[in-house]
Amino acid sequence: MSRRPHVRKQYWNEPEMGLWEKAYLPEILRGLWITGSIFLRNMGKWVTGRKGALTTYYPEETRWDYAQANRGKHVLTRRPDGTPQCVACNMCATVCPAKVIEIEAGFDPADAAHPKYPVRFEIDYSRCVFCGLCVEACPEDAIRMAKEVPNLPSGDRWSMWLAKEELLDWQPQSDVAKPYPPAPARVPDGERG
Amino acid sequence: MIADLVISLVFIGYAISVLMGFGTILTWVERKQAAVMSDRIGANRAYIRIPGTQVKLVWLGLFHGMADGLKMLLKEDFKPRTYDWYAYAVAPWVVFTPVLLVFAVIPFGGSLTPARLWEPLSAFFGDKTWPMQIATLDAGILIVFAFSGLTIIGAMLAGWSSSNKFSLLGALRAGSQMISYELVLGLTVLGLILVYGTVNLDAMVRQQSGIVLGFLPAWGIVYQPFAATLFLAAAIAENKRIPFDLPEAESELIAGYFTEYSAMKMGLFMFAEFIEIAIIGALFTTLFLGGYNLPYMSDAGFAFPGGAALALPHGAVVVTQLGTFLLKVFLVCSFQILIRWTLPRFRYDQVLMFAWKFMFPLALANLCVTAVVVWAVRA
Numbered sequence: 001m002s003r004r005p006h007v008r009k010q011y012w013n014e015p016e017m018g019l020w021e022k023a024y025l026p027e028i029l030r031g032l033w034i035t036g037s038i039f040l041r042n043m044g045k046w047v048t049g050r051k052g053a054l055t056t057y058y059p060e061e062t063r064w065d066y067a068q069a070n071r072g073k074h075v076l077t078r079r080p081d082g083t084p085q086c087v088a089c090n091m092c093a094t095v096c097p098a099k100v101i102e103i104e105a106g107f108d109p110a111d112a113a114h115p116k117y118p119v120r121f122e123i124d125y126s127r128c129v130f131c132g133l134c135v136e137a138c139p140e141d142a143i144r145m146a147k148e149v150p151n152l153p154s155g156d157r158w159s160m161w162l163a164k165e166e167l168l169d170w171q172p173q174s175d176v177a178k179p180y181p182p183a184p185a186r187v188p189d190g191e192r193g
Numbered sequence: 194m195i196a197d198l199v200i201s202l203v204f205i206g207y208a209i210s211v212l213m214g215f216g217t218i219l220t221w222v223e224r225k226q227a228a229v230m231s232d233r234i235g236a237n238r239a240y241i242r243i244p245g246t247q248v249k250l251v252w253l254g255l256f257h258g259m260a261d262g263l264k265m266l267l268k269e270d271f272k273p274r275t276y277d278w279y280a281y282a283v284a285p286w287v288v289f290t291p292v293l294l295v296f297a298v299i300p301f302g303g304s305l306t307p308a309r310l311w312e313p314l315s316a317f318f319g320d321k322t323w324p325m326q327i328a329t330l331d332a333g334i335l336i337v338f339a340f341s342g343l344t345i346i347g348a349m350l351a352g353w354s355s356s357n358k359f360s361l362l363g364a365l366r367a368g369s370q371m372i373s374y375e376l377v378l379g380l381t382v383l384g385l386i387l388v389y390g391t392v393n394l395d396a397m398v399r400q401q402s403g404i405v406l407g408f409l410p411a412w413g414i415v416y417q418p419f420a421a422t423l424f425l426a427a428a429i430a431e432n433k434r435i436p437f438d439l440p441e442a443e444s445e446l447i448a449g450y451f452t453e454y455s456a457m458k459m460g461l462f463m464f465a466e467f468i469e470i471a472i473i474g475a476l477f478t479t480l481f482l483g484g485y486n487l488p489y490m491s492d493a494g495f496a497f498p499g500g501a502a503l504a505l506p507h508g509a510v511v512v513t514q515l516g517t518f519l520l521k522v523f524l525v526c527s528f529q530i531l532i533r534w535t536l537p538r539f540r541y542d543q544v545l546m547f548a549w550k551f552m553f554p555l556a557l558a559n560l561c562v563t564a565v566v567v568w569a570v571r572a
């Protein structure tokens with residue numbers, strides 16, 4: 001049994017160029033033709049008012065395949081009477097890995113069912129990592145995340161620090177399961193302080 | 194005498210504003226063209242806000258150039274502790290000034306007779322006619338080579354005086370590369386000089402306004418297509434841009450000979466490079482693309498093949514020639530940018546090999562063939 005001598009396998013291409021490639025010019029012209037025609041095609045699109053680029057112009061535009069389940073800006077859900085559903089239990093602030101949720105609890109003796117409510121509820125989006133743990137931690141389904149991050153990208157970090165009003169004020173159309181927009185308060189006069 | 198001075202000052206002002214304008218616009222054109230070539234949008238986030246309002250002017254990113262300039266002016270001007278700070282300080286200017294000087298001999302228009310532009314001007318200027326060129330020197334193209342050869346001194350000074358090995362390597366590369374390609378550049382132009390029988394750039398342009406073979410404009414690129422290609426390649430190599438940007442190859446030498454420069458000194462190097470793109474465009478236009486004239490056009494007007502002619506008033510001719518020159522220069526610049534964003538960088542040994550074993554023999558062969566043909570035609 002004869003054994004063939006071992007031939008080491010070559011993992012690269014032989015740098016072989018024909019005369020045509022070695023003459024530089026034809027191949028260079030071919031390359032210029034490719035880039036030049038792409039340039040002309042895109043320019044033609046731009047000057048006729050169409051978009052000649054693949055770039056998504058974030059945040060003015062979003063991609064068509066933007067995930068439906070994308071975790072974006074937080075939404076504080078509300079009860080039918082418009083008060084926030086949050087009971088200021090601080091679970092979200094505790095679980096938050098970036099420690100960006102700040103809650104100051106208040107006491108409302110008039111609301112017997114949920115006397116504790118957030119006076120202050122602030123999220124610093126310049127540090128939030130959009131992990132969604134706060135949403136999972138919440139026992140009251142009071143905090144959710146919308147798909148988009150409307151107007152959040154900014155050159156100024158202080159404008160990324162959103163307070164309760166901005167978290168409540170944002171008007172989601174379909175994202176929140178509670179009746180929305182909240183129905184007008186059906187509380188009889190005099191029952192609430 | 195005074196009239197000469199006024200005309201010269203006007204021309205110098207025009208030339209400087211054209212060069213500065215090109216230098217500024219080209220930074221924007223380069224960004225945008227590269228972006229469009231690669232399906233991108235390009236830099237367009239710099240804006241100017243109208244004070245007191247929220248109206249932000251973006252203007253396709255034109256303000257990025259301003260932002261860059263401002264940034265370079267305001268940055269710390271870092272100085273290395275070098276033993277030769279004088280050479281270090283002077284080097285950017287040695288690179289920058291010759292680039293501007295080259296433009297002095299390039300004709301950017303035909304002839305200008307102020308009296309024919311506007312009647313009252315004749316009281317001051319008389320009936321004299323000036324060629325639209327800062328210095329009407331017979332040595333034309335030789336001056337161009339003399340000055341453009343000077344920029345290498347600046348690059349060498351910068352590399353030597355920075356006390357940095359990367360800078361020194363970049364300067365050495367720049368030196369050997371520029372000497373090699375200067376030769377090719379000269380040889381390709383020699384063919385043209387044979388054809389035109391003059392080194393005066395204005396005379397060359399005037400000869401290119403004719404017609405050859407009955408319909409083609411008598412441009413240099415028609416006579417010498419080969420030389421035109423070689424000239425452009427060698428000129429890009431002179432300017433040290435991709436694919437010949439070995440002296441400043443980022444992946445190998447950080448920034449080459451201007452590694453140690455910061456703030457506006459670095460800006461001067463960059464600006465000189467962009468102006469040199471425009472200079473190459475102007476030279477190529479003048480030598481090979483008929484200069485400031487449209488095809489079939491001369492100072493008198495159009496003379497189409499087939500005998501039809503169209504005379505133009507002097508003002509129209511002057512404006513057309515100025516505009517045509519700028520347009521042609523811009524197109525050549527754009528073509529250079531296309532090359533820069535298409536081709537990959539050579540290896541260093543390949544660059545020199547390319548110059549000496551490929552372009553040099555080709556340029557020589559082109560010169561020989563031209564000489565024989567010119568001799569046969571003249572005989």
Ligand code: SF4
Nearest residue numbers: 096128129131132134
């Ligand atoms: S998404 Fe994550 S990081 Fe952001 S607030 Fe919620 S828990 Fe904190």
Ligand code: SF4
Nearest residue numbers: 086087089090092138
């Ligand atoms: S976990 Fe829910 S209820 Fe508790 S503080 Fe956070 S948002 Fe409010």
